[in-house]
Amino acid sequence: MTNGHHVVVLGAGYTGMFSAVRLAHRTRRTGVKITLVNPSGRFVERLRMHQIAAGQKLPDHRIADLLAGTGVTFVQGAATAIDPEARRITVDGAAPLAYDTLVYALGSATDTGNAPGADTHAFTLNSPGPAGLFAARLTECSGAGGTVTVCGGGLTGIEAATEIAEAHPGVNVTLISPDEPGSMMGDEARAYLHRALSRLGITLVTGARVTKVLPEAVQLADGRILRSDACLWTAGVKVSPLAADAGIATDDRGLILTDATLRSVSHPEIHAVGDAAAIRMDFGQLHGSCQSGLPTAQYTADTIARLVRGKAVKPFRFGYFHQPLSLGRRDAVIQFTKADFTPARIRLTGRSAVWYKELVSGSPLLTYRYSKRMNVTTIISKGGRATRRPAA
Structure with a gap:
């Protein structure tokens, strides 16, 4: 066979x-x-x-x-x-x-079909090409003191907003999210995240949903219009x-x-x-x-x-093991979790978290290299009692 x-x-x-x-x-x-x-x-x-x-x-x-x-x-x-x-x-x-x-x-890829204009006026992080186009636009905004809106407060949106704010302090960064960023983390990790957003000067707009992306603005569900010289769309995925x-x-x-x-x-x-x-x-x-x-x-x-x-x-x-989150190149927060992704008591912040996050981000390439010669495992947790029986 x-x-x-x-x-x-x-x-x-x-x-x-x-x-x-x-x-x-x-x-x-x-x-x-x-x-x-x-x-x-x-x-x-x-x-x-x-x-x-x-x-x-x-x-x-x-x-x-x-x-x-x-x-x-x-x-x-x-x-x-x-x-x-x-x-x-x-x-x-x-x-x-x-x-x-x-x-x-x-x-999967970023879903730009859930708000009119997102497919034509917003940038995505689907691949190096679109990310590079956004970087070029960001350089223009930085010189003019422009405003960047990051739509979506999940892990991708948070990492993008903090990375942009740290690398381009002359840009006004606004993170728009229907939920509180870091809501899946424990109280202390979430508080650390919000202090980092504040330290980087990121404007946080929560409880808001973007309903339209315009050439130089975004429109929220409550009717507000927010200036946006460059819109980065991270809200939702499609397959x-x-x-x-x-x-x-x-x-x-x-x-x-x-x-x-x-x-x-x-x-x-x-x-x-x-x-x-x-x-x-x-x-x-x-x-x-x-x-x-x-x-x-x-x-x-x-x-x-x-x-x-x-x-x-x-x-x-x-079973899940952690929620690694970079906050620019010099800061990060790692929320360790239970198998079902709910937060555990342990967390990492600061330099140790930066080292840990970089280890996580670089591990796939090392895994491929070593897997040519040996069986390298990527399964840290099998979920314990929660996964001993297949789901119905």
Whole structure:
């Protein structure tokens, strides 16, 4: 069964890359063939896009270089259709790909469709290109003492706002959020976060939702108009419609519905990982993050390696461990958590938190490098009692 078995991995983000590299190591003597498909030849460190937006230069990591020595074939092109019955993928600019097993790792992107004008007048952090365009606009605003609005008070919005304010003190930064930033943290970590926002001179507008993005302003649901020389949109995410269009079972957001082994409930030869999968634990559905995504990739690579050898697999188990949050280059706060993502008592702040956050942000590339030669684990917590039984 293993000889000639073809595994196609769609998407070379954090989870797709790890799935391919780890699977190559786990199946190196079985004859399994692995192909990784991605529109760009560049590996994007999504965890660092706010740094590019603030004007920093980051290393250019090429997918072919990261795959060197693994035996994985890289196909550069965008997947435009999946035929799950024929097990065939249409790739723009390349020949169709037949697969025996598919790993669906297309991830997510910022949703600019939930407010008119956001798609035309706002910038995003989806990739280095848009982040770089924002950085150029930010330089113009900095010289003129302009105002930047960051729409969305989640982790991405907070990291972007603090990075911008620290790197460009001449810019007026406004963070707009329907909820209190840091609401998922404990009281002390949240208080530290708000002191950092105040120290950096960030104007905080909470309990507000942006309903329209204009060329030089944003409009709130209560009718207020706020000046905005540059708008950075971080509010909400969307996933590729590829799975739903192919008739693969998805939820109402387009995430692939998975069983306890992260296989599609409608097409078990398809494994879904990271942001593209609807994965439930007893404590709830996992939210898209590198913290949960890499363990799904590790588990899926191990699962496929066992299945092609005819071995049984155990259900996926995962528990959260921390909420790392950078506050510019010189400050950070780390809220450690219980398995269900509720805050624990331990936290880190200041220099130790900066070191910890940088370790977290840089760990995926190290993981890929070492996974070529050994089984590197990214699963810090399996969730304890909360995940001993698969979610209903």
